[in-house]
Amino acid sequence: MLEGFKKHIEKLKKRRFLFEELVKRDFKKKYKRTVLGVAWSMLAPLLTLLVMAVVFTQFFGRSTPHYIIYMFAGNLVFFYYREATGGGMRALVDNAGIFSKINVPKYMFLFSKNVSALINFLLTMVIFLTFVAIDGIAFSFKFFMLVYPVVCLLVFNIGLGLILSALYLFFKDTQYLYDLFTLMVMYLSAIFYPIDSFPNYLQQLFYINPVFVYITYFRTIVIHNTVPSLSYHLLCAFYALLVLLIGSYIYKKYNYKFLYYV
Amino acid sequence: MIVELRNVSVRYILGDFKDIGIKEFVVRKLLGNYKVREFWAVNDVSFSLEKGDLLGIIGTNGAGKSTLLKVITGIMVPTKGQALVKGDVAALLELGSGFDGDLTVKENTYLRGAMLGYTRAFMNEMYEDIIAFAELEEFQDRPFKQLSSGMKSRLGFSIACLVNPDILILDEVLAVGDAAFRKKSEQKMMEIINSGVTTILVSHSLEQVRRLCNKVLWLDKGKQVAFGEAKEICNRYEEFLKKK
Numbered sequence: 001m002l003e004g005f006k007k008h009i010e011k012l013k014k015r016r017f018l019f020e021e022l023v024k025r026d027f028k029k030k031y032k033r034t035v036l037g038v039a040w041s042m043l044a045p046l047l048t049l050l051v052m053a054v055v056f057t058q059f060f061g062r063s064t065p066h067y068i069i070y071m072f073a074g075n076l077v078f079f080y081y082r083e084a085t086g087g088g089m090r091a092l093v094d095n096a097g098i099f100s101k102i103n104v105p106k107y108m109f110l111f112s113k114n115v116s117a118l119i120n121f122l123l124t125m126v127i128f129l130t131f132v133a134i135d136g137i138a139f140s141f142k143f144f145m146l147v148y149p150v151v152c153l154l155v156f157n158i159g160l161g162l163i164l165s166a167l168y169l170f171f172k173d174t175q176y177l178y179d180l181f182t183l184m185v186m187y188l189s190a191i192f193y194p195i196d197s198f199p200n201y202l203q204q205l206f207y208i209n210p211v212f213v214y215i216t217y218f219r220t221i222v223i224h225n226t227v228p229s230l231s232y233h234l235l236c237a238f239y240a241l242l243v244l245l246i247g248s249y250i251y252k253k254y255n256y257k258f259l260y261y262v
Numbered sequence: 263m264i265v266e267l268r269n270v271s272v273r274y275i276l277g278d279f280k281d282i283g284i285k286e287f288v289v290r291k292l293l294g295n296y297k298v299r300e301f302w303a304v305n306d307v308s309f310s311l312e313k314g315d316l317l318g319i320i321g322t323n324g325a326g327k328s329t330l331l332k333v334i335t336g337i338m339v340p341t342k343g344q345a346l347v348k349g350d351v352a353a354l355l356e357l358g359s360g361f362d363g364d365l366t367v368k369e370n371t372y373l374r375g376a377m378l379g380y381t382r383a384f385m386n387e388m389y390e391d392i393i394a395f396a397e398l399e400e401f402q403d404r405p406f407k408q409l410s411s412g413m414k415s416r417l418g419f420s421i422a423c424l425v426n427p428d429i430l431i432l433d434e435v436l437a438v439g440d441a442a443f444r445k446k447s448e449q450k451m452m453e454i455i456n457s458g459v460t461t462i463l464v465s466h467s468l469e470q471v472r473r474l475c476n477k478v479l480w481l482d483k484g485k486q487v488a489f490g491e492a493k494e495i496c497n498r499y500e501e502f503l504k505k506k
Contacts, residue, residue: 010381017385018376025373029364098360103336103353104377173283256339259332261275 018104022112023119026087030116042124045079056192064194066223069135073218074191076121076128077149081157081211082182084117088161089168089178092255096169106255110161118154132222142221148233149217155240156210162247169258185211210239264460265334265429266310269343272329274301303329305484306343311477313428316461318475318492320468320499325481327464331355331431334462349428352378356433357418363407367398367417370406374421388424395450396420397443416443423450430454430461472496 031037052071061067091110092099099106133139168174189212195203206212213236220228277298279287290296304326311317319327332338333345335353361370371392375385393399396416401409409417432451455461455474465471471478471492478495480487488495 013381014376014379017380017382020382021373021376025362025365025369028369029362032364098377100332100337101355101360102377103351167284170279171284171287172280173285177284259338260273260341261277261279 015105015108018108019112019115022108023115026112026116027119038123041120042127045075045124046127048079049075052192060193063196066135066137069132069137069223070194070219071192072128072131073222074189074215076124077153077215077218078186078189078191078211079124080117080121080153081185081214083120084114084154084157085160085164086178086182087113087117088157089164089174091161092165093168100259107162107251110158110165114154114158114161117157118150121150137222137225140225142225142227145221145227146218149214149236152236152240153214155244156214159240159243159245159247162251163243166250166254166258169254170261185209188212189215191215207235210243213239263310263346264313264315264348265462266346267333267343268308268346270304270307270330270333270340270345271302271342272304272326272333272338273341274303275299276301302484304333304340304481305486307479307481307486308343309479309486309489311460311462313460314458315477316455316463316475317477317479318471319462319464319479319481320471320496321481321487324483326484327481328355328433330481331433331462331464334429335431347429350379350425351429351431352422352425352427353431354419354422354433355431357422358411358414359418361406361414361418363405365406366403367393367406367409368402371417371421374418378422378425380425392417392420392424395423395446412440412443416447419447423447423454426454426457427459430459432461433464434466468496468500 031041049068049072052075053068056071057067064070088110091113092106095106095109098104099109129139164174164178188206188209190206195206198206213232217228217232217236220226275298279298282290287296307326307330309317319330321327329338331353332355333340334347335351335355336347337353360374362373365373368389371389372382372385375388376382380388393402396413396419398409398413398417401413406414463471463475475492477490478492478499479489480495480499488498
């Protein structure tokens with residue numbers, strides 16, 4: 001019993017080492033050891049924000065309180081979603097050369113990609129909170145609740161990554177189709193427009209989109225200083241767990257099968 | 263019994279699914295004219311090894327040797343049958359591949375160590391030895407892509423050889439680097455083999471198989487032709503090659 005426990009600890013230690021090395025690799029490769037590299041990944045959403053502010057403030061700025069923060073919250077969450085799932089999709093294909101030669105658990109590649117995307121997201125979140133302060137919104141204890149949608153997003157992104165990475169192993173055009181899909185998600189996530197002007201039944205339809213649900217959570221806390229209802233929390237968790245469940249099933253069923261396809 | 267394969271078969275699937283993409287795949291599936299061809303790379307192979315056995319796998323190109331090794335390592339799951347392997351496996355397959363060209367030699371060494379299941383403490387302790395054995399002291403901070411292919415294999419060999427596995431798998435690796443390194447690596451290999459581990463060796467050198475192995479598995483086009491005492495099967499295989 002004790003022996004088995006010891007073995008388990010040893011195994012976890014080894015996995016942690018692999019995990020750390022993979023995250024390090026992803027970071028180094030992404031930023032190519034440059035200072036601007038890290039800054040750039042935070043600048044990209046800021047530039048998008050700037051363009052959106054210039055173009056859309058004219059249309060929606062007057063009717064939406066804290067419009068810049070409203071858009072920033074949307075961009076913040078959407079960029080994270082796009083980076084994590086896009087990276088997750090490529091995680092298996094990019095490392096196929098490794099795990100067709102060495103027996104490593106493949107999900108590690110996906111996890112490490114997700115963690116480097118999460119670190120990126122958290123860095124951008126620091127800038128977001130700075131903007132919040134500049135815009136004159138007082139910080140409150142409710143802000144700590146933001147951990148909840150972040151965790152949900154992490155689980156959601158991993159789940160979607162499991163699905164996409166398996167699909168991408170078999171079909172190379174998954175990438176283009178998914179790019180198209182994320183573009184549609186972007187327009188349907190109400191990143192730069194408020195949904196108040198839609199009729200009620202259309203507003204409800206927005207909640208089918210998980211990314212919109214997570215963005216709205218952010219906005220509710222930060223702009224309205226309100227903690228969403230319990231059922232809203234359940235909705236967040238429901239999307240994350242559903243996608244993770246489907247992803248795990250697909251991963252389990254197909255992760256070794258693609259080696260048969262030549 | 264340390265390794266036992268029961269009716270192991272691996273089926274590859276050949277088709278144009280990777281080129282046609284998901285849209286075309288769905289359309290063809292709906293129209294019912296989506297077709298793939300099957301190919302059994304390993305077909306109904308059964309054998310077992312005891313501790314300390316040294317198995318040589320022989321056969322012409324395309325016999326299914328590498329695929330079978332991937333099954334034993336756990337990289338591939340057999341389509342049919344069962345592969346039971348007890349203990350730690352150290353597999354030396356295509357040593358120079360799987361490294362990351364953009365990372366330095368040092369970073370790659372740690373990453374590979376992590377993939378092979380070593381701990382960080384172990385790597386900290388062994389790092390100097392690995393680099394010394396691979397004779398890459400001056401290249402530690404160079405990007406990996408700047409190394410020659412011989413150097414890459416040397417590093418791969420040095421990292422993989424560190425452990426004391428229960429089962430050692432060698433796929434044509436006794437031909438790594440220049441003559442001097444080959445001698446050194448073969449010495450190291452023999453050291454591990456003689457420590458009593460179970461070894462599986464794929465080699466095109468029949469002389470080497472005769473010299474080292476006590477058991478031989480002969481594969482031809484995925485099928486098991488024979489398994490048993492090394493001497494007898496090597497002689498039969500030689501006859502077979504002459505007739506060709």
